[in-house]
Amino acid sequence: MTAPAVSVTGPTTARRGTKAGVDRWGGVVEFWLRAHTAVVYAFLYLPIVIVVLFSFNANRLATIWTGFSLEWYGVALGDQVVQSALLNSFSVALPNAILATLFGTMAALGLQRVGRKLRAVFDGLTYISIIVPEIVIALSTLVLFASSFSYLNDALGTKIQLGIPTIIAAHMLFNISIVLLLVRARLSGMDRTLVEASYDLYATPWRTFRQITFPQLLPAIVAGFLLAFTFSFDDYVITSFVSGPGSSTLPIFIFGQVKRGVSPETNAVATMMLLFTLAMLAVGQFALTRNARRSGGGSGGGMAGMIAEQSG
């Protein structure tokens, strides 16, 4: 904030004077910084644009452009495998996001009320769930499921097997942690005086929660829900190891296609997935910036700001 103020005062004029002499690389550095940034953004978007572009390719081969066509969208939407994968994806992502948001938010609220030791244990587990590589979580969860199911099935004569419920349960672990972190960050930045005031005015705890705490937490809860949904919708690694017969999701379909050679149909499915997740991000961005403006606090950067801050 103070930098512009400084740059109009005396010393800067002196610096400007020396610029031509000592700092003659200034222009080059500025140019390089800009060029670098432009190239990196091109690097970030080029592959995505190419997938979208090739989904409209008239050719059978996914990698050579011949002409514009919407044919592959028809093929993709008419494909029964895609339809069932789409249905499975939603049947996993939605319950997972609802439950993870609920449990994560509950835990964030509950952790305010527990002792230091229990909180430290929770913090540790939250970080472990994020830090342990996804592939290790996926395989060890598979081993747990496979061993306990075979034990149960032998003992009780049941036929429990991997499927949509196991995918939901496995996705929820990571997502509970994400929601927990987001809501706790918001809680710690919350204005406590409002809660105190509410109690001073003899509001019941439930009413205080509903009218004071919850509205303030809402941006974090919304962001957590959208993150949980998107993670689950896009996840391949965990899903592929804890899914059973008939519970393939869209990422599993795409991975299978990619292994056989990318087709324009793959690109069409991918483009529809991209559009859908971007719409989620847009909803989050809109809801959060509007909310931030109205309540006058928190991160004004909306969804994007929140994600960037969390990793910072």
Add this chain to the structure above:
Amino acid sequence: MAAQVQTAEEAKGVRGRGKSALLTTALVFPAGLWYMALLVAPLVIVTIFSFGNRAKNGGWDPAFTLDNYSRLLLQPERLEPFITSLWMAVAGTIGCLLVGLPLAYFIATRARKHKGLFILLLVIPFWTSFLIRTYSWLIVLGKENLGGFIGTLVGDPDFRILGTPVAVLVGLVYGYLPLMVFPLYVTLERMDRTLVEASKDLGAARWATFRQITLPIALPGLITGSILVFIPMMGEYVIPQILGYGRTFLAGNALVDAFIQTRNWPFGSAMAVLLIIVMLITITFYVWFVNRGRQGREVSVL
């Protein structure tokens, strides 16, 4: 994290304790259950299995043996995927740093009013499916496109990028770059720009200013970013499968091979434990480094 402990303590004093203990338990229970059943239990089981024997038809036979670990650590070809992973993760981290630092610096110091937009433009690809972003490089680097183009430039018709470690590296840097840029941006954005002005006023050259002012200030973000990209790169599975055609065999691929293909759960478990130990060492180093350098400043792991 430390700051909110204080507010929590204050909040507790406001309410009576009677039924609130029950409420607290109810609030924390579901998440706690998930952590126990799907994090602690699987990791404990894998640790136990790692000391066991392979059953005849795959799976696990109870035993206490260190065979799996000795095979893993003493047979070079068994350890090789880990070494490859380590190299790839280090190279990928350096790649992210070289690409990400100037970018974060630009956004933090030159983007002015458009900072939010630049960050949003970083979040968008990061938000979209990792799998799709990865396979898109199959098209870009394919022999009909960039791969073939470079091939004609060097005059080698058999030139390929896909299926080589280079393709895997490109995928790694591309996939995890935002995780490096976010923390770098956050630290550089908070930086007191007057220090840079002062340094210049004192006649320091650009490079000296960068090395002595900007870099030390950016260091916490740099370390956080490096950890954030190094850890998932170390355990990466999808990128080498797709862009490396499974030929660049990383730790993640070796794990899947042991658990799914050869169904040697005990040996796979030993590999999983080793991978977790590598992560723990990295994190410990990180925490040690950050604590050493900080004076009352908050730098969280995430």
